[in-house]
Amino acid sequence: MTSRGTFHDTADAPGARQAAQSRAVADVNAALHDGVDRDGVLGLVARGVRQVLGASACTVMTLEPNETLLVRAADGRVRPDLPGSHVPVDDTPEGEVVRSQAPVMSADGQDPRWRETSLSGPGLGSVLLVPVPGYDRPGGVIEVADAEGRHFGTDDARTVGLFAAQVGMAVEHDRAGADLELLAAVLGQPDTEPLPRTLEALTTGVLSGTEALACAIYLLDDNLSLRRVAGDGPRELIEAGMTGSGPNVAHAAIASRAPIVHQHVLPGDLPGSGRRSPRWSEGSETSGLAASLVCVPLMSRSVVLGVLCCHCPPGRYPSKLELAYLSVVAGKAAMAVDSSHLVASAQEKAAQEERQRLARELHDSVSQALYGIALGARTARESLGEEPEEQVDQPLGYVLALAEAGLADMRALIFELRPQALAEEGLVAALHKQLAAFRARHGVDTHAELGPEPAGAFKVKQALYRTAQEALQNTAKHAQARRIVVRLETSPTALALEIADDGDGFDPSASFPGHLGLRSMRERITEVGGVLDLASAPGEGTQIRARVPTGLWP
Structure with missing residues (x-):
């Protein structure tokens, strides 16, 4: 018997299960934050789901570009050939979950469609399928099976849903990274919006999506100094709050690679002459009021690129939902910065390769021809004897001078196109x-x-x-x-x-x-x-x- 979206509640010990669930979710979050590769994260998810639910087996499948489900991770009693295998989405319970984006379960494992799919095998009874969300297409499916005769319930579906959201984050990050690498490889154009405009739009989105008064994005320079590249809100608040106490908090968030909330006192006469937030009324007094400064690091592929900082209203501490929202915005900003760097790097690499090609061709053709002209003219002049006739020597000297000047120009041009000494011998030699x-x-x-x-x-x-x-x-x-x-x-x-x-x-x-x-x-x-x-x-x-x-x- 198969049902969708409705389950029976289970009666597990709530305290022990909640503690195990919190530890497992925290482990996966830490892996995501530390930049562990996708399959490593999915392996943690498969083990965590199985252990929290006390199930016999768990698999994590991702939806591939060819519209099949690929088993990326498995834990527990599974077939040895299961990891790396494909599960079709046509006429399978897994495919039903992908299409409906709703949980599905089988209480007795007797659905004939189940016998040829991922966790089919002797002794496995109740099976739970939970969809993995995605941004513009489904992310995949988490499948859990039990051999002890138990039935999965609504609590089980909610628990697996927490892990499914984490899988969705890993899948989307992997998809975005693949898209960026492909974009860089084919020298596609960067986002139609220039990077500063994109980051400005994100800071504006923070003000509209939260109760923040001001938001700014800083990027790290090579000397580890922070450079503001985007900001929205009262200018005085951005400059006073984020260049005073802000950078210390921002550097702390960068060093810890985690969001930090810092309580501090706002300056007086904040609205001033700059852009006012609609949350401030005319004549608002801010002097001596405590406010929260939230700093979230911008991370991409385990590298910290900068930090997003925003001010909450006085007396207002950010909620968990707002912190999660700021983390998502910081992730989008990091992805935009990383995309810009990848495209610029690929374009620079292509330009360098083209300069190398031109330098080789100039060296092999024009430079050699000029060298031959100069050598021939010099040889002809020497063959005329010690006192050559003026009418012959003058044109030969002219040809020789032109060839030597052209050869000097060509050598300089080749060096400009291909300054190998800079990479191989250093700046001084170059x-x-x-x-x-x-x-x-x-x-x-x-x-x-x-x-x-x-x-x-x-x-x-x-x-x-x-x-x-x-x-x-x-x-x-x-x-x-x-x-x-x-x-x-x-x-x-x-x-x-x-x-x-x-x-x-x-x-x-x-x-x-x-x-x-x-x-x-x-x-x-x-x-x-x-x-x-x-x-x-x-x-x-x-x-x-x-x-x-x-x-x-x-």
Whole structure:
């Protein structure tokens, strides 16, 4: 006999069962929070469900893209070949649960459709099926069987439903990760909404979905400082509450990898001139009122990316439902940030591979041809003897000069496309080679004070190298310089690069439409948490100084 959605209550010892259930759910939550892989989480679920219900066997199945159920985890008395097997959704009780999204049970295991499905086997009687929820499609099914003649009831269905929600979270996270990796692999376009706009929408959603007064999202930089990227609510509250006591609480949430609720006193005259929350009335006095600051870490694939912080109204402590809601929002924010990073990384990788290909082709064709021209012209000149006729020597010298200049240009271009020295030998070697190429290409005297190779993250060194490259190109195009000095200074926490020339100089406050070099340099340095300063004046040369954190953990 099969029934859907209606069960008999069981009479297990409520205290012991509740304690076992709480421990099992907490174990699964910890695994989800710590980034345990999906199948590891599902294995914990199968064992927890079986032990809490005192059942004989339990399996956890996920709905696959081919619309079959795959047995991901099993615990108890199950067939050895069960894990990894597929269960059809057509004309099976499991498929009925997927379609109806309602629990189904068999009191005696005699349903003929059950004999060929996952937990069929001798000695198994009562069977309970509970659906696993999903975002845009069902997540799967949890199936529990018992051989002791007991009947599953409504309490059992509710208990399995708690675990089913956790399975749904693991499945959705896995599906999202697969989608992101596929997106990055095929260089698909990122979300149509730019990341800052997406995060702003999430903070606005917090204010509409909870009683929060203000909400902000911070992202971690390489030097572990927090940078606010989105926020909604009164500006004074965001700035005062979250840059005063906020970052300490935020860093504590990041360090503990768990939400933290902190009680603190709000500043006076909060509404001020900034954007007011509708929960504040005109003239509201906030000075001395205690409020709760909630900080939830943004985590994706077991990596902390930042933190979501929001203020509750004075005297209002966040409920469990609100904390769960904030955790979901933080998860969505982390997924958006991770998606942006994956796509940017894939695009950078594709661009680097394309530069490598172009560099190889230039080296194998144009560069070799130029080298051949130069060698042939030099050989022809030498074969004319010590006193060649002027009419022959002059054109040969011209050809030779063109070939050598073209070869210098080509070598510099190949190095710009494929700066292997940066990854293989370090920043100092790459800068020396870049200066040598610049000197050969433009005939400008160069002087380097670089010292030994410093410690620092690769992307920090790459930003400094590209900044030096851009500065040298600007000097060649506009400065008419005779000498360039490049200095690299190091400290345990930062790197400083200085490029100075004795060229024409310019007025930094003037507008230069169409010239993007300075903006490009500044953006590169800002992206790695650094600062770029420029000093120049007409006739007095130009000095560019970039200072960036090393990007290494202290």
